[in-house]
Amino acid sequence: DALAHVVTRYADNPGVVGFEIFNEPPMDPERLYPFTYAAAARLRTLAPKKLAFFEPPVFRNMTDAAPLAPAPFPEGGGVYAPHVYTATSAGFGLADLEPSIANARAESDSWKTPLVIGEFGNGPDAEGMRYVGLEYDLQDRYLASSALWLWKESSQGSWGLFDHDAVSDSFSERPLVIATVARPYAQRIAGTPTEVKWDASAGTVSVAFE
Numbered sequence: 505d506a507l508a509h510v511v512t513r514y515a516d517n518p519g520v521v522g523f524e525i526f527n528e529p530p531m532d533p534e535r536l537y538p539f540t541y542a543a544a545a546r547l548r549t550l551a552p553k554k555l556a557f558f559e560p561p562v563f564r565n566m567t568d569a570a571p572l573a574p575a576p577f578p579e580g581g582g583v584y585a586p587h588v589y590t591a592t593s594a595g596f597g598l599a600d601l602e603p604s605i606a607n608a609r610a611e612s613d614s615w616k617t618p619l620v621i622g623e624f625g626n627g628p629d630a631e632g633m634r635y636v637g638l639e640y641d642l643q644d645r646y647l648a649s650s651a652l653w654l655w656k657e658s659s660q661g662s663w664g665l666f667d668h669d670a671v672s673d674s675f676s677e678r679p680l681v682i683a684t685v686a687r688p689y690a691q692r693i694a695g696t697p698t699e700v701k702w703d704a705s706a707g708t709v710s711v712a713f714e
Contacts, residue, residue, distance in 0.1 A: 522555025524557040528559065533583060544582060558584065560611065566591075570646050573611070583619075588623070597638070605639070609646040619647070619648045620648075626663070633684040639683075647700065690709065694713070
């Protein structure tokens with residue numbers, strides 16, 4: 505009922521592309537997915553043009569993998585949207601981060617839905633942004649969309665695109681974070697993309713499609 509209330513409110517809002525059914529659900533698949541299916545069905549009835557973003561159990565945040573789907577997602581407009589917060593140690597590289605994204609692609613394919621990394625991110629220092637940049641490279645490799653955690657905040661104060669000044673209650677951009685997330689991408693492709701690659705040194709993005 506709570507989801508239906510929100511969906512009804514924003515069903516015709518052009519700034520809303522869809523609704524996340526359950527954020528980081530702390531339960532096993534046997535209980536989670538029947539609820540998810542019922543919620544997605546109701547969502548699509550109330551807002552047939554909006555997407556239904558759904559997550560696996562929150563334990564995926566710690567294990568970088570979730571079980572493959574028992575069957576394709578039963579409702580149209582479903583989008584598999586796991587969160588990716590791969591733990592790292594000093595000297596981490598692409599190979600340390602790749603399993604989670606590769607698994608997410610396999611999981612999404614088993615649901616037969618698009619893949620959106622519903623949350624990922626890191627701190628605003630150089631190592632944090634190296635992490636974010638590598639995650640973007642992997643998302644390109646595995647053709648995943650994503651949403652950065654987060655945009656702007658005045659509470660935790662450690663992540664996001666802006667510093668917060670509590671005295672003046674004002675925000676200022678973090679240049680390193682802005683530079684990291686400001687990557688060009690193909691907004692429209694006349695076909696099905698098979699490869700996307702950003703070359704930071706050359707300042708070019710290449711796309712292969714069929």
